[in-house]
Amino acid sequence: MDTNLALLLVLTPFLGFLINVFFGKSLGKTVSGAIGTIAVAISFIVTLVLFNQITSTGKAIQVTLFDWIQISDIKINLGFLLDQLSVLWLLFVTGIGSLIHLYSISYMHDDENMHKFFSYLNLFVFFMITLVIGSNLLVLFIGWEGVGLCSYLLIGFWYKNQDYNDAAKKAFIMNRIGDLGLLIGMFILGYTFHTLDYSELKEIILSIKIDPSISMSLSIAALCLFIGACGKSAQIPLYTWLPDAMAGPTPVSALIHAATMVTAGIFMVTRLNFIFDNAADVQNVIAIVGAVTSLLAATIGLVQNDIKKVLAYSTVSQLGLMFLALGCGAYEVAVFHVITHAFFKACLFLGSGSVIHGLHGEQDMRKMGGLRKAMPITFWTMMISSLAISGVPFFSGFFSKDEILLTAFHHSIPLYVIGSIASVMTAFYMFRLMFLTFFKEFRGTEEQKHHLHESGSLITIPLIILAILAAFGGLISLPGHSWLNEYLAPLFTKTEGGEHHLGATEYTLMGVAVLGGLVGILIAYIKYFKQDNVPESDDNIIGLSKLLYDKYYIDEIFEAAIVKPINFLSKFFRDYIETGLSAFVFGFGKVTGEIAFQGKKIQTGSIGLYLFVFVIGLCAIVSYLFLAQ
Structure with a gap:
């Protein structure tokens, strides 16, 4: 029964593809x-059935389909692990999906290739499910590479x-x-x-005594795994792909940036928490990288004028906060923040798509x-989600962001x-996005103004559902009484999050966070x-705003340095080294061809000549043997 459910879970999107x-x-x-959509x-x-089963029993479901690879004493199965973490992840992957x-x-x-678009979306969900429920790192890697391929296509x-x-x-x-780092980490763990x-x-890992050599291997493996997470979850320096991914249709932005691909790095680190718990130095690196990424992306988001670019840098910033918590x-x-972020960010991206749809691509x-x-409807759903991401009480983001900042405060004041x-x-x-988009007078063309209207029900219904979740999703983990913490407790050997009992320090930090959010809203x-x-036209942006608007020129630095x-080395090898080598190789070919051409002349077809040569050769051999004696 469990095997059938797992296969139905995985293969239905693949069948839709x-x-x-x-x-x-033709359909x-x-x-x-x-x-x-039905797939x-x-x-x-x-997923709901599996969630109910695991919640009621408290036991993970292990499904082994078959023995896959055996090299020496390393045995790898193709199997699935359905436990609290994977099923929880599947709820928002498949639900929001x-x-x-x-x-x-x-x-x-209106797109002529709509069927192709849905086939790519289904394939993306198939690989994301594979990534989440794989019972080992190799199955995770299949899903990991699969979502990378589908992101390229989408x-x-x-x-x-x-x-x-170019963006793809x-x-x-x-x-x-990043994936190279993940592979190296896998090789180290396997070895x-x-x-x-x-x-x-x-x-x-929990049963052995960690000696210095094993500790070093674990730390290196953990660092390599984190590099893989940096690529998939857009942390510095591998974050610049994610804002450019806005080139895809808006549903792609919502799928990649809200609930699926970019959360894969957080999932992997959480799944392997027992490794990172034994690599304290790497955890510190994760926390620092996450905090710096969060701040860097937030500063860039301050001045962006493309509605989707603002949300893209917001995603990078929020992912940085998640890695700060992991560290x-x-x-x-x-x-917790992955879940709430999935709700309000999916709503914001789909809401921006509704706006773009209404303005014919603007x-x-x-x-x-x-x-x-x-x-x-678009306005109110995006307003609710904006309140949530800003940490306004008592929307979902208020609870999850407050937990992150509280954890950071107890870990490191500078990171906090x-x-x-x-x-x-x-x-x-x-x-800033809300006021520029929805308030004051319309600044577009008269033709756009004439055609302004609310989007259809297939667009607004998902927005309403996501807005409700963005408003109330934080109830799954209330301070001092967290259902989520209790649900995930069996997965962690130790944790720094735990149940935060509200005292003077906690209330003070909560007040500071709320005040900070309100100050940001007030300034906007x-x-x-x-x-x-x-905002001024691009040509008139100067000073610090220009630096931020051009994203610290990171892309230009990568272009110049890498x-x-x-490209220069490639051109050099093509024009000089490869040309010289090809002449050398072709020269050997010409010599061989000439020898063959001359040698074929002795093949005259004359049996008399062949017998004469045979006799001469035989006499030469006999003479040599006679003289040798």
Whole structure:
């Protein structure tokens, strides 16, 4: 029964992919969209069944399909592990994935390749499910690479635009850099412990005495695994692909940036918490990288004018906060923020898609404004999600972000300060987005103004559901009484998050966080509502704003330091080394050909000549043997 449920969970999206690939065009847009949506919805229903089973029994479900690889004493199975963590992750992967598929039926209806789009979405969900429920690192790696492939296909879906193709290639290549780190970490663990199975790794590491050599191997493996997480979850320096991924259709942005691919790094670190708990130095690195990423991305988000770019840098910043929690050992707190972030960020991305849809592709907030009355559902759902991400009581983000900052405070005051500043900036740029988009007078064209209207029900229904979750999702982990912490407790050997009992320190920190968020909102209100400030055109941006708007010139630095030298070396080898080598190789070929050409002349076909040569050769051999005696 468990095997059948696991296979139904995994293979239904894959079946939807196959149907849409081979028959989607002939079935029509509506049918192909319905098939893709139903396929993921079935996986969501199966997840609910598994969630109920695991919650009631408290026991994980282990499914082994078959023995896959055996090298020496390393044995790897193709199997699934369905426990509290994987099923919890599946709930928002398949649940929000279903809503995004439903949304896409309307959003992509005018696209001639809609069936292909849904096939890619289904394949993406299939690989994400594989990543989450794999029982060992190799199965996780299949899903890990699969979502990387699908992100490439989806980001570059509108492939007739070369910029979109470049963005897709950038995402693919930067993820490969991180993936190399993940592979090296896997090799180290396999060599050291002779297994890649999660359960076996945990049992071995918890049962043995960690001597210096094993401790060193664990630390190096943990660092390599974290490098893999940096690529997939967009941490410095491997974060620049994620904002460029906005080139894909908006449902792709919501799927990649809210609930699935970018959370894979957090999932992997949380799943292997028993490794990172024995690598304290690496945990410190994770916390520092997360905090710096959060602040860096938040500063860039302050001045972006593309509505999706603001949300993209917001995603990078929020992921940084999650890694800050992981680095502090508060895995359940990071998971909590993953869940709340999935709710409000999916709502924000889909809401921005509704705005873009209503404005016929316009993404520049300077050309928006006044949409509140024309698009009331989009406005209120995005407002709720903006309040949540800004940490306003008592929306979901308030609880999860407060937990992160509280954990950081007890771990490191400087990291707490960095996280707090990033949170204030988050509140500012989110309400900057809201005021520029929905308030004051419309700044677009008369034609756009004439056609302004609320999006259809297939777009607004997912927005409403996600807004409700963004408002009330924080109830799963209330301070002092956290259902989520109790639910995840069996997975962790030790934790720094725990149950935070509210005392004077906790109430003070909570007040500071709320005050900081309100200050950010107030500054945005004064500047973009009261003063009716509209950002200047790109040519007029100067000073610090120019530095932030151009993203600290990180892409340009990468271009000058990495891309151009590689291109130069490639051109040098092509024009000089390869040319010389090819002449050398072709020279050998010509010599061989000439010898063969001359040698074939002795093949005359004359039997008399062959017999004469045979006799001469035989006489020569006999003479040599006679003289040798």
